[in-house]
Amino acid sequence: MRQIRLSGTGGQGLILAGIILAEAALLDGRLAVQSQSYGPEARGGSSKSEVLIDTDPIHYPKITLPDTVLAMSQEACDKYTGDLPENGLLITDSLFVARLPDRPVKNVFSLPITRTAKEQLGKVLFANIVALGALVKITGCVSAESLKKAVLARVPKGTETLNEKAISLGAELAAAGG
Numbered sequence: 001m002r003q004i005r006l007s008g009t010g011g012q013g014l015i016l017a018g019i020i021l022a023e024a025a026l027l028d029g030r031l032a033v034q035s036q037s038y039g040p041e042a043r044g045g046s047s048k049s050e051v052l053i054d055t056d057p058i059h060y061p062k063i064t065l066p067d068t069v070l071a072m073s074q075e076a077c078d079k080y081t082g083d084l085p086e087n088g089l090l091i092t093d094s095l096f097v098a099r100l101p102d103r104p105v106k107n108v109f110s111l112p113i114t115r116t117a118k119e120q121l122g123k124v125l126f127a128n129i130v131a132l133g134a135l136v137k138i139t140g141c142v143s144a145e146s147l148k149k150a151v152l153a154r155v156p157k158g159t160e161t162l163n164e165k166a167i168s169l170g171a172e173l174a175a176a177g178g
Contacts, residue, residue: 002141003063006131007080008072008093010038010047012129018049020150027146029172035063046075053141058144068139070131071097072113077123081105087088093127109138111173117166126166129155133170144171 004021006014015036022034031054040049049077050063068089071077073096081101084090090105093113100108111134117127129151136147155163 001052001056001058002139003066004051004053004068004070004135004139004141005048005063005066005080006051006070006072006135007046007048007076008070008096009075010045010083012047012072013125014047014070014072015049016154017128017132018051020134020147020154021051021142023153024051024136024142024146024150027149028054028142030108030142031058033058035061046073046079048076048080066128068135068141070135072127073097074099088172089130089139091131091138093131109134109174109177111170113170113173116173120169121162121166126162129163129166130170130173133167134174135170136167137171137174 006018008014018034022032025032033052036049052058066084069081069084070091072093077092077097086104087106089107091109094110095114113131114124114127117130118124136142151163152160
């Protein structure tokens, strides 16, 4: 079972990213559960979306031990990586996460996710899709084709080309290691 936590600040689109990731898993013929939590603030508070992906029935809809954590803010990195095992995978947005957890995590990708969205696509609102492109490239948790289909089914009409480019940019960041 894959147990993936997407975390950051409200307004970064991580709840949507979790929904898209779960839908991509379903398109791949797997089972998926997505849950979310966020603070009372409309924007600026911490938020997380958790996705479980498996080929077998999922009997408990919450993460028990994440294998992958995406942290798009320092607060999220501080708050949501405590249960990430040493051999887990941590992906951070290098623009917002300057300090990694004090305990060892062997697999860390510090990527310029938001900076890439702003510089290459003109808007930071594509950062969540850039992050998904990177996460899928690194983990292989869903197929690239299913990710693309799930993204295109959820994004506003007229933004499809930019969102496809966001996925590609994320994959390129991951392939380059940052």
